[in-house]
Amino acid sequence: xxxxxxxxxxxxxxxxxxxxxxxxxxxxxxxxxxxxxxxxxxxxxxxxxxxxxxxxxxxxxxxxxxxxxxxxxxxxxxxxxxxx
Amino acid sequence: xxxxxxxxxxxxxxxxxxxxxxxxxxxxxxxxxxxxxxxxxxxxxxxxxxxxxxxxxxxxxxxxxxxxxxxxxxxxxxxxxxxxxxxxxxxxxxxxxxxxxxxxxxxxxxxxxxxxxxxxxxxxxxxxxxxxxxxxxxxxxxxxxxxxxxxxxxxxxxxxxxxxxxxxxxxxxxxxxxxxxxxxxxxxxxxxxxxxxxxxxxxxxxxxxxxxxxxxxxxxxxxxxxxxxxxx
Numbered sequence: 273x274x275x276x277x278x279x280x281x282x283x284x285x286x287x288x289x290x291x292x293x294x295x296x297x298x299x300x301x302x303x304x305x306x307x308x309x310x311x312x313x314x315x316x317x318x319x320x321x322x323x324x325x326x327x328x329x330x331x332x333x334x335x336x337x338x339x340x341x342x343x344x345x346x347x348x349x350x351x352x353x354x355x356x
Numbered sequence: 357x358x359x360x361x362x363x364x365x366x367x368x369x370x371x372x373x374x375x376x377x378x379x380x381x382x383x384x385x386x387x388x389x390x391x392x393x394x395x396x397x398x399x400x401x402x403x404x405x406x407x408x409x410x411x412x413x414x415x416x417x418x419x420x421x422x423x424x425x426x427x428x429x430x431x432x433x434x435x436x437x438x439x440x441x442x443x444x445x446x447x448x449x450x451x452x453x454x455x456x457x458x459x460x461x462x463x464x465x466x467x468x469x470x471x472x473x474x475x476x477x478x479x480x481x482x483x484x485x486x487x488x489x490x491x492x493x494x495x496x497x498x499x500x501x502x503x504x505x506x507x508x509x510x511x512x513x514x515x516x517x518x519x520x521x522x523x524x525x526x527x528x529x530x531x532x533x534x535x536x537x538x539x540x541x542x543x544x545x546x547x548x549x550x551x552x553x554x555x556x557x558x559x560x561x562x563x564x565x566x567x568x569x570x571x572x573x574x575x576x577x578x579x580x581x582x583x584x585x586x587x588x
Contacts, residue, residue, distance in 0.1 A: 282459070286504055287538065289462045338421070341414055341450065343457040344504055 273356045274319045274327040278339065278349040281312035286344050315339060318354065327351055357584040359385040360398035362428070362444075364419045369405035369441065373561040377402075380564045381577045390422040400437040400580055401428060403444025405497070405559060415458060415500050416446035425451060437481055437580060438553040442498055445545075445555030454548055454555045455513060456505035462538030466499040470569070471536055471558055473544050474524040477517045480551045481583035482576050491528055492521075492572035494558040496536055496544075501557040503539035503546070510540060521545035521556055 282288045288310050295309040317334070319327045331349055340347045359377045363370045370387065377385040388395060395401060408419035419425075432438045432453050440448040448454045461467060473492045475483055486492075505513065513519060521544040525534040535542045537557070545556030560573030 285506070286459075287462060289460050289464050289502075289538070293464060338417060339413070341417070341457050343449075343455075343506075344459055 273354050274321065274324065275352045275354045276315075276317045276319060276327065276331045276349050277352060278315040278317065278331065278335065278347055279312060280315065280340050280345050280347045281310050282344055283346050312345075320356065324351060324353075357383055357399045357581060358397060359383055359400045359402060360388045360395060361385060361402045361404055362388045362390060362424060363404075364390045364406065364408035364422060364447075366408045366410055366419075367404050367406035367443070369443075369559065369561060372559075373402045373404045373441070376561045376564045376574070376577060380574060381581060383581060388424060390419070390424050392424045393427055395424070395427045395431050395436075398431075398436075399584060400439065401431060403428075403438070403440040403447050404561075405442030405444060408443055408447065411443070411500075414450070415443060416448075416450040419443075419447045420450040429453060432548075432553050435550065435552050437584075439482065439576075439580070440553070440555040441559055441561065442496075442501070442557055445557055446500070448553060448555045453553050454546055455509050455518070456503055456546065458500055458557070459502050459504060460500050461498070461502050461536070466497075467501070467536045468495070468497040469536070470495045471544070472524050472526060472528075472534065473521040473558060474528050474530065476519045476522055477547070479517065480520060480547050480554065482547070482554045482579055483520060484583055485579040486575060489528060491524060491526075492563075492575065493570040494560055494563045494573050495570075496558045498537070498557055501537040501539065503537075503543045503557070505540060513546065516549055517551075518546050518549065519543055520547050520554060521558070
């Protein structure tokens with residue numbers, strides 16, 4: 273069994289209003305060296321399959337169909353083997 | 357001509373749309389529950405505003421997989437008229453029936469107020485009764501109405517007349533101040549290439565009676581009806 277740890281972020285070309293607000297808040301706290309904050313989503317999905325390649329393919333399919341919107345979002349993921 | 361208002365769990369402008377079509381426009385209308393698998397017998401489908409499936413994950417992301425949606429997609433592909441309002445617009449983009457995506461307003465605030473829309477294309481079934489450049493007063497009520505589309509797609513859409521409404525000021529100028537949510541090019545409504553599917557964030561069904569402060573929204577519904585009668 274695998275646990276997919278999926279990170280979803282708005283594309284770099286898409287303005288992230290939440291990230292911008294937090295960026296300004298950090299600046300007002302005096303963190304002058306912070307130049308960019310991006311806020312996204314973190315998803316954990318466990319998949320019952322012994323095969324790593326199958327799990328990977330399924331995560332990509334699920335991300336394309338539902339978990340992300342490719343028009344505005346990018347994602348990355350890692351697979352961690354877990355006890356069934 | 358028969359209208360259908362699709363009701364998703366979490367829709368909350370379904371009654372308003374139904375009321376406007378039946379009592380103000382005077383056309384036959386029925387609700388279509390999201391679990392239906394057919395839209396046979398309908399001529400125009402309305403996907404109403406609200407928070408379908410709680411807007412979990414992304415607005416419209418889960419509603420787009422409702423049992424009724426394959427029939428809606430097929431209906432649209434065959435040229436049927438589809439009007440998505442607010443959450444309905446979000447569902448149509450998620451379903452791939454309209455280009456682009458809608459996400460958080462740049463202000464991060466829920467905006468509920470009147471807006472002025474400039475008609476950019478009056479060669480659609482939804483706007484044919486309106487002179488180009490006409491200004492309409494129609495309210496918005498959304499937190500995630502920021503329309504995004506990549507620059508290349510936007511250029512294609514503009515060339516094909518797919519931008520139907522833009523937020524404008526009282527003089528009809530497209531200014532940053534008139535933009536309530538950060539949408540690219542002040543876009544408030546777009547259609548597909550075939551122009552039979554329209555998505556818009558403002559609520560025309562809330563602007564159909566003088567009692568509500570504006571009757572401009574009714575013009576869109578009248579246009580649909582006139583288009584239909586002209587086709588027969």
